[in-house]
Amino acid sequence: MKPTIESILQNQLNNIQAEVIMTAYNEFEPGWFEQKTEPDFFRFGYTVKGEARLNIQNDTYFVQPGTLYFLPAGTKQSFGTEGNEKLGLYWCHFRLELSDFQVINALQLPPFVYVKDKEMMKNLFIKMNEYQHCKSITRELRLKSVLLELLAYYLEESHVQRTTFQQSDFEVKWNEVLAYIEANLHQNIQIEELAKFAFLHPNYFITSFKNIMGCSPIQYVTNRRIAIAKQLLMETELPVAVVAKQVGMQNHYLSRLFKRYTGITPVQYRRIGKNTGTNRKTLTTRMNEEKS
Structure with missing residues (x-):
């Protein structure tokens, strides 16, 4: 799929x-x-x-x-x-x-x-x-x-x-809409542009999007940006400012939004995640040593 x-x-x-x-x-x-x-x-x-x-x-x-x-x-x-x-x-x-x-x-x-x-x-x-x-x-x-x-x-x-997920609303090109969002998270995404992909008026597009995705287009874009930011913080050593730029946000805005969504700052999230990963690896190594 x-x-x-x-x-x-x-x-x-x-x-x-x-x-x-x-x-x-x-x-x-x-x-x-x-x-x-x-x-x-x-x-x-x-x-x-x-x-x-x-x-x-x-x-x-x-x-x-x-x-x-x-x-x-x-x-x-x-x-x-x-x-x-x-x-x-x-x-x-x-x-x-x-x-x-x-x-x-x-x-x-x-x-x-x-x-x-x-x-x-x-x-x-x-x-x-x-x-x-x-x-x-x-x-x-x-x-x-x-x-x-x-x-x-x-x-x-x-x-x-x-499974091929089929629904009447999918006559609208939702694949193209979501693919466009994914490819353009690093820049400003306009509702009017998304609506063109779906061949819908912007007002109707917002309603249809919410019916299908369970949230507004703006909320979905924000959720995806936070998700990508989390991934970059865990999998790379990129500075927070660079991570923010890659998800289309200013550094200070990402920090504020990230804390609102997760309760901690990007720096704290990275530190906790790295420590958790290290502890998990240490425990796995110890268990393997005990077995051998």
């Missing part, structure tokens, strides 16, 4: 809003079957014993223990046991905002993935079940954190970075 498209997808995923509706563990007797429905929520299911049969739209799948399956909202689906053994199943129902719903559907995720670390996956569902019954004010935050962990795992195992 092109880096520009990957940036768009990453921004979309970073802003996902998810809500856990219900989660539980159940065991189902042989012969159990749930008729076709078209729920307005998404489903995750993790099989730990027995075999299940999934029907999604007009396709049928058989899932074994250690399989994490995903049922999209708004699709015709039914499922049940297969064979003569009880089905042991952790499951979770959750909702997404409409825009996130569209993003997930556009990814065309597979119906299931095979879980390598079965204990880790089981523990995620156990944690979610525990959080569901707690009465803490942080209950929803904890539920959401586990759900996002599940979703991230599923996306990674589905290799979404290789």
Whole structure:
């Protein structure tokens, strides 16, 4: 996938809003079957014993223990046991905002993935079940954190970075827009110029950009400049003034903006990063010496 498209997808995923509706563990007797429905929520299911049969739209799948399956909202689906053994199943129902719903559907995720670390996956569902019954004010935050962990795992195992991300808004040439930004971070970037690449009026361009990227064009450019500055500070010995120039800022402005974004100055960021890197190398060297 092109880096520009990957940036768009990453921004979309970073802003996902998810809500856990219900989660539980159940065991189902042989012969159990749930008729076709078209729920307005998404489903995750993790099989730990027995075999299940999934029907999604007009396709049928058989899932074994250690399989994490995903049922999209708004699709015709039914499922049940297969064979003569009880089905042991952790499951979770959750909702997404409409825009996130569209993003997930556009990814065309597979119906299931095979879980390598079965204990880790089981523990995620156990944690979610525990959080569901707690009465803490942080209950929803904890539920959401586990759900996002599940979703991230599923996306990674589905290799979404290789997926062609298609959306109607992409008829506009967003690749060219983001590529232009990336190539011109060292100089002043005008909204009017970006809008020309997208063949849009500047006002409509700003709205469309925000809908796709989750932030305004100015915010995106600033985020990219800070990210490149961080990279240069860690990977080179360039003076801060030179780093500032390479990301299109005055030295004093980069220092002020950098501190606002990170809480520390560029010089402090470099020093902390270098020290952390040195400590990590020292620890690795020590561990290798102990092994040998």
